[in-house]
Amino acid sequence: MIQLSRKEEKRALIIKAAAKVFARRGFASTLMAEIAIKAGIGKGTLYEYFDSKEDLFFAVFEWFVKATEAEAKVSISALGGSASERLDALSDSLMSSWAQMEDMYSLVMEFWSASASSQMRERFKQAFKNGYSDFRQIVSILIRDGIERGEFQPQVDIESVAAALVGTWDALLLQAWFDDDFNPLTAARGFMTVVINGLTATPRKL
Amino acid sequence: MIQLSRKEEKRALIIKAAAKVFARRGFASTLMAEIAIKAGIGKGTLYEYFDSKEDLFFAVFEWFVKATEAEAKVSISALGGSASERLDALSDSLMSSWAQMEDMYSLVMEFWSASASSQMRERFKQAFKNGYSDFRQIVSILIRDGIERGEFQPQVDIESVAAALVGTWDALLLQAWFDDDFNPLTAARGFMTVVINGLTATPRKL
Amino acid sequence: MIQLSRKEEKRALIIKAAAKVFARRGFASTLMAEIAIKAGIGKGTLYEYFDSKEDLFFAVFEWFVKATEAEAKVSISALGGSASERLDALSDSLMSSWAQMEDMYSLVMEFWSASASSQMRERFKQAFKNGYSDFRQIVSILIRDGIERGEFQPQVDIESVAAALVGTWDALLLQAWFDDDFNPLTAARGFMTVVINGLTATPRKL
Amino acid sequence: MIQLSRKEEKRALIIKAAAKVFARRGFASTLMAEIAIKAGIGKGTLYEYFDSKEDLFFAVFEWFVKATEAEAKVSISALGGSASERLDALSDSLMSSWAQMEDMYSLVMEFWSASASSQMRERFKQAFKNGYSDFRQIVSILIRDGIERGEFQPQVDIESVAAALVGTWDALLLQAWFDDDFNPLTAARGFMTVVINGLTATPRKL
DNA sequence: CATGAATGAGGCTTCATTCAT
DNA sequence: GATGAATGAAGCCTCATTCAT
Numbered sequence: 098m099i100q101l102s103r104k105e106e107k108r109a110l111i112i113k114a115a116a117k118v119f120a121r122r123g124f125a126s127t128l129m130a131e132i133a134i135k136a137g138i139g140k141g142t143l144y145e146y147f148d149s150k151e152d153l154f155f156a157v158f159e160w161f162v163k164a165t166e167a168e169a170k171v172s173i174s175a176l177g178g179s180a181s182e183r184l185d186a187l188s189d190s191l192m193s194s195w196a197q198m199e200d201m202y203s204l205v206m207e208f209w210s211a212s213a214s215s216q217m218r219e220r221f222k223q224a225f226k227n228g229y230s231d232f233r234q235i236v237s238i239l240i241r242d243g244i245e246r247g248e249f250q251p252q253v254d255i256e257s258v259a260a261a262l263v264g265t266w267d268a269l270l271l272q273a274w275f276d277d278d279f280n281p282l283t284a285a286r287g288f289m290t291v292v293i294n295g296l297t298a299t300p301r302k303l
Numbered sequence: 304m305i306q307l308s309r310k311e312e313k314r315a316l317i318i319k320a321a322a323k324v325f326a327r328r329g330f331a332s333t334l335m336a337e338i339a340i341k342a343g344i345g346k347g348t349l350y351e352y353f354d355s356k357e358d359l360f361f362a363v364f365e366w367f368v369k370a371t372e373a374e375a376k377v378s379i380s381a382l383g384g385s386a387s388e389r390l391d392a393l394s395d396s397l398m399s400s401w402a403q404m405e406d407m408y409s410l411v412m413e414f415w416s417a418s419a420s421s422q423m424r425e426r427f428k429q430a431f432k433n434g435y436s437d438f439r440q441i442v443s444i445l446i447r448d449g450i451e452r453g454e455f456q457p458q459v460d461i462e463s464v465a466a467a468l469v470g471t472w473d474a475l476l477l478q479a480w481f482d483d484d485f486n487p488l489t490a491a492r493g494f495m496t497v498v499i500n501g502l503t504a505t506p507r508k509l
Numbered sequence: 510m511i512q513l514s515r516k517e518e519k520r521a522l523i524i525k526a527a528a529k530v531f532a533r534r535g536f537a538s539t540l541m542a543e544i545a546i547k548a549g550i551g552k553g554t555l556y557e558y559f560d561s562k563e564d565l566f567f568a569v570f571e572w573f574v575k576a577t578e579a580e581a582k583v584s585i586s587a588l589g590g591s592a593s594e595r596l597d598a599l600s601d602s603l604m605s606s607w608a609q610m611e612d613m614y615s616l617v618m619e620f621w622s623a624s625a626s627s628q629m630r631e632r633f634k635q636a637f638k639n640g641y642s643d644f645r646q647i648v649s650i651l652i653r654d655g656i657e658r659g660e661f662q663p664q665v666d667i668e669s670v671a672a673a674l675v676g677t678w679d680a681l682l683l684q685a686w687f688d689d690d691f692n693p694l695t696a697a698r699g700f701m702t703v704v705i706n707g708l709t710a711t712p713r714k715l
Numbered sequence: 716m717i718q719l720s721r722k723e724e725k726r727a728l729i730i731k732a733a734a735k736v737f738a739r740r741g742f743a744s745t746l747m748a749e750i751a752i753k754a755g756i757g758k759g760t761l762y763e764y765f766d767s768k769e770d771l772f773f774a775v776f777e778w779f780v781k782a783t784e785a786e787a788k789v790s791i792s793a794l795g796g797s798a799s800e801r802l803d804a805l806s807d808s809l810m811s812s813w814a815q816m817e818d819m820y821s822l823v824m825e826f827w828s829a830s831a832s833s834q835m836r837e838r839f840k841q842a843f844k845n846g847y848s849d850f851r852q853i854v855s856i857l858i859r860d861g862i863e864r865g866e867f868q869p870q871v872d873i874e875s876v877a878a879a880l881v882g883t884w885d886a887l888l889l890q891a892w893f894d895d896d897f898n899p900l901t902a903a904r905g906f907m908t909v910v911i912n913g914l915t916a917t918p919r920k921l
Numbered sequence: 922c923a924t925g926a927a928t929g930a931g932g933c934t935t936c937a938t939t940c941a942t
Numbered sequence: 943g944a945t946g947a948a949t950g951a952a953g954c955c956t957c958a959t960t961c962a963t
Contacts, residue, residue, distance in 0.1 A: 123420025125331040129958060130925095139924040141960080150958065203419035210416030212481070213409035214329025226481045250500075257493025260485070261471050264478060268470025275418070275432045279466070287463025294456075295501025310947095335933065345949040350934070535832025537743040541937060542946095551945040553939080562937065615831035622828030624893070625821035626741025638893045662912075669905025672897070673883050676890060680882025687830070687844040691878070699875025706868075707913025722926095747954065757928040762955065 108146050109160075111136045116157045120204045124154055124211060151217050158208050158221065161201070162228060168194060173235060180243025181293045184262075187239070188289050191266050192282040195273055202274050233259045240296070249296040262292070314352050315366075317342045322363045326410045330360055330417060357423050364414050364427065367407070368434055374400060379441065386449025387499045390468075393445070394495045397472050398488040401479055408480050439465045446502070455502040468498070520558050521572075523548045528569045532616045536566055536623060563629050570620050570633065573613070574640060580606060585647065592655025593705045596674075599651070600701050603678045604694040607685055614686050645671045652708070661708040674704070726764050727778075729754045734775045738822045742772055742829060769835050776826050776839065779819070780846055786812060791853065798861025799911045802880075805857070806907050809884050810900040813891055820892050851877045858914070867914040880910070 114136035118127050129150055133140040147153040172190035176183040212221030236259035243249035265288065269281040320342035324333050335356055339346040353359040378396035382389040418427030442465035449455035471494065475487040526548035530539050541562055545552040559565040584602035588595040624633030648671035655661035677700065681693040732754035736745050747768055751758040765771040790808035794801040830839030854877035861867035883906065887899040 121420065123416065126420060126422075128956095133925095140926095140958095141924050142922080144959070145922070206412070206415040206419040209412040209477075210329065213412040214327070214332060216332075222481055229478050229481055253497060254493030257490040258497055260478060260490045261475060261494035264474025265467050265471045267477070268474040269467060271415075271473070272435050272466060272470060275428060275435060284463040284466045287460030288467035291459060291464055291498060291501035293501070294504060294506050295497035295499070298500060298504030298506065300496075300500050300504065313947095334931095346933095347935080347949050347951095348947080351947065351949095356933070533832065535828065538832060538834075540935095545946095552937095552947095553945050554943080556938070557943070618824070618827040618831040621824040621889075622741065625824040626739070626744060628744075634893055641890050641893060665909060666905030669902040670909055672890060672902045673887060673906035676886025677879050677883040679889070680886040681879060683827075683885070684847050684878060684882060687840060687847060696875040696878045699872030700879035703871060703876055703910060703913035705913070706916060706918050707909035707911070710912060710916030710918065712908075712912050712916065725926095746952095758954095759928050759930095759956080760926080763926070763928095768954070 104146075107138075108156075111138070111143065111146055111153070112156050112160045115153050116161065116201065116204065119154060119157055119207060120201050123203070124150075124207050124215070129153075151215070154207075154211065155217055155220055157204070158211075158224065161204055161208070162224065166228075166231075169232075169235075180239060180246060180248045181297065183239055184236075184243070184293060185286075185289055187236075188262075188266065188285045189282065192269065192285045195270055195281050198270075199274070202270065206274075229263060232263050236262055243296065250299065252300075253296055258292075258296070310352075313344075314362075317344070317349060317352055317359070318362050318366045321359050322367065322407065322410060325360060325363055325413060326407050329409070330356075330413050330421070335359075357421070360413075360417065361423055361426055363410070364417075364430065367410060367414070368430065372434075372437075375438070375441075386445060386452060386454045387503065390442075390445055390449070390499060391492075391495055393442075394468075394472065394491045395488065398475065398491045401476055401487050404476075405480070408476065412480075435469065438469050442468055449502065456505065459502055464498075464502070516558075519550075520568075523550070523555065523558055523565070524568050524572045527565050528573065528613065528616065531566060531569055531619060532613050535615070536562075536619050536627070541565075563627070566619075566623065567629055567632055569616070570623075570636065573616060573620070574636065578640075578643075581644075581647075592651060592658060592660045593709065596648075596651055596655070596705060597698075597701055599648075600674075600678065600697045601694065604681065604697045607682055607693050610682075611686070614682065618686075641675060644675045648674055655708065662711065665708055670704075670708070722764075725756075726774075729756070729761065729764055729771070730774055730778045733771050734779065734819065734822060737772060737775055737825060738819050741821070742768075742825050742833070747771075769833070772825075772829065773835055773838055775822070776829075776842065779822060779826070780842065784846075784849075787850075787853075798857060798864060798866045799915065802854075802857055802861070802911060803904075803907055805854075806880075806884065806903045807900065810887065810903045813888055813899050816888075817892070820888065824892075847881065850881045854880055861914065868917065871914055876910075876914070 111132070115127075115132045118132050118135055122128075122131075127150075129143055130140050132153070133143055136143075143153065147156060169191070173187060176186050178186075208221060208225070211217055212225055215221070233256070237255050240249060240253065240255050240258055244251055244253060244255070266285065269284055272284075273279045273281040317338070321333075321338045324338050324341055328334075328337075333356075335349055336346055338359070339349055342349075349359065353362060375397070378393060382392050384392075414427060414431070417423050418431055421427075439462070443461050446455060446459065446461045446464055450457055450459060450461070472491065475490055478490075479485045479487040523544070527539075527544045530544050530547055534540075534543070539562075541555055542552050544565070545555055548555075555565065559568060581603070584599060588598050590598075620633060620637070623629055624637055627633070645668070649667050652661060652665065652667050652670055656663055656665060656667070678697065681696055684696075685691045685693040729750070733745075733750045736750050736753055740746075740749075745768075747761055748758055750771070751761055754761075761771065765774060787809070790805060794804050796804075826839060826843070829835050830843055833839075851874070855873050858867060858871065858873050858876055862869055862871060862873070884903065887902055890902075891897045891899040
């Protein structure tokens, strides 16, 4: 870990404070004043570190993406075994992180919303596009590897399956957000059984 | 079609105008004045039909949900053939609607955002929860039917697969929103081949 | 009583409905719509009878003044006996009307307020000026009569005493308005004893 | 004079500016913008010191009451001599303040109006009730003192006379407000002669 | 560097009044 | 005459941002 300068430390401090407030109130209802209080600094000081509320929000977004990616990379690097096992493990790992990210999840929706209509639209949209693309890439590699090992059927449409799986995981967390009784881990496991069977088994007729 | 009263017609007119503006600008940036202009009425008239901006937004949400449900029901009622064919057809139907809903899709993100942190949080959250629940129900029935027909494997976890599929379709549209080059219909087809194979084929070992 | 035309009857009906609403809500917070409902007519109909909210308010004022005057005249015409007795009786009569006017009394304050700062300022101010002047006149006559009868001291400053007494009655009702435990009738009686003694008794030294 | 903090000074500045505008226009017609201009500050700054227009109005009321009370206390503390002389002096002092308060007097009517029907009703009503009660108390003490000195008749109803006198002074100023030709000082003097005679002289028969 | 008092553009909402039916 | 749907002017208040200290 690189030694952070005093300035960078404070910036990070503000971002974390802001993340909590944005998560609770949403972008529009968040007051810069409240972030300042949460960060234990003066309102004016925020502007020493960020040009505007939108800039700060985008910084929170970048921090969130980086943190999520870092976590995902740790999960993936720890994967071993067959392609099926690795896919299962990735799915489990992602769904398991739900508990710890639940209270920050509303940030994701704020980010989606921001990419849909705010002034920052393009910045967000591009970042999401890249993020999804990267994630699909990772899953694609796993699947391709499974095909090359002879574990998965060769005619599988790699890109499509990768995209869909990424989407599935995404959307299971979304459903969990809306419904406290919904368990994304269970649902993902039940579904992955079918998907891996579908990737593995010879189609009846084609 | 039932004859709508003058009042109901105008209400619907306002909702449609509002939907367009909310879709383009997002909730926060939308001006009531612009909606009024778009609807061709006076600013004050909006308040004859809706108590507040938030109420109008929620009315747009309800309208959107109803319209989407109606479309989904038409798709489903038209389904015939084997369970696999019906599942495929449902998937195709949903993904095909992308083209015509693309310019309204940002509304969905606004709705998500609203359910995350606005004052309207609970209203939206509840509605989403119910909506997802209903949709999972529909897909569950399709899958159960496939199992009963002996078409799908009996040990399939119906609820989990239904939830995951619903999520997948949802999230493929989301990816399409972020990436113009992403074709949700293609991705869904490639994925459904695997899923249906997974539902149909006897697992190698279990 | 003159036969009122249909139009005049309805006008009176509206005025009475408006008086109740103005009394409860005050001028500013009163909605024309609420008056219309109270009067059992359409909102637009109000404008067939009154040019504006202010006009209607002034009409209520005129009605109130007329009703109060009518009541006062009845009281006075019924007076007999010595000047002292008549003064006492007038005081009692005014204070006794408190119970039945209590729920309308806030109108008086609205009228005062209107004469202080509304657009209708001059209309109201003039009417109040005349009203007070008339009332002082009545009391002056009573006092002058007392002096002429040799009942009251000749050196009494008639105009001043009349003005002050009018004010006293006015302000006792005001205090009763602010304080439910304050009994204006009792206070007036205790005070009138002193005043009449002061009017009657030879000053110790002058 | 205590050194006021910068914040308190500005608050007082705003209150005085607001008092002038409220006095001229009345509560309803007063614009926050005009107060800001009159105070030489930005519109938003008002809300740093007061939560709402109503709050500011109530602050003006409190300031007005405090100022009036302070003036009254100065008058009373300066009183010497017999009870009659002190009562006369108090009356004169109150009536003499008319000239300097004439242009602020419409505030009083706005306050009355506010206590009759605005949202602030209870706050105002309570304050008025207490104010009148305090004032009656002061006058009661003067009268009781006169009785104890043997100057006034013992059977005088102290509370009633105090209440009535307070009311009389109040209402004489009100009449002066409505009628430029009406001199409250003269009227009060003429009346006080009678009242003091009434308090002093032995009743003819009773 | 840090602060927070001051700012004013901007938007939602109200409601007296109008007018077509 | 009566109505009430439609209107838009008007004003309170919010809050991101600035800047003097």
